[in-house]
Amino acid sequence: MSRGRQYSAEFKREAVALVTPGRRWREVAVELGVPEGTFWRWVVAHREAATKSTGPVGLGAGPVDPVAYQAALKRITELERENEFLGKASAYFAKKVHP
16 A cells, blocks of 8 residues: 655755745645645654754754853843943932932
């Protein structure tokens, strides 16, 4: 008994890559002539593989460089401190100008 048409791994990768925020997976499945259930399994498998290799996947998300991530967190902390200081300084000068 035949299980239907066989698709190459490359075809599956390229088909799943056609799914974008503006293009639903069902539209792509119909356009390519792939059964919706089959195509949905490809999408789920792709998402699971991407999550395992790169962490959570979002729109346009790719692998996260741990060094760049730590640098960004450090910069955010510095900016928050500077913002807090500037808020205190402006409050101080506002009191001094308008007693």
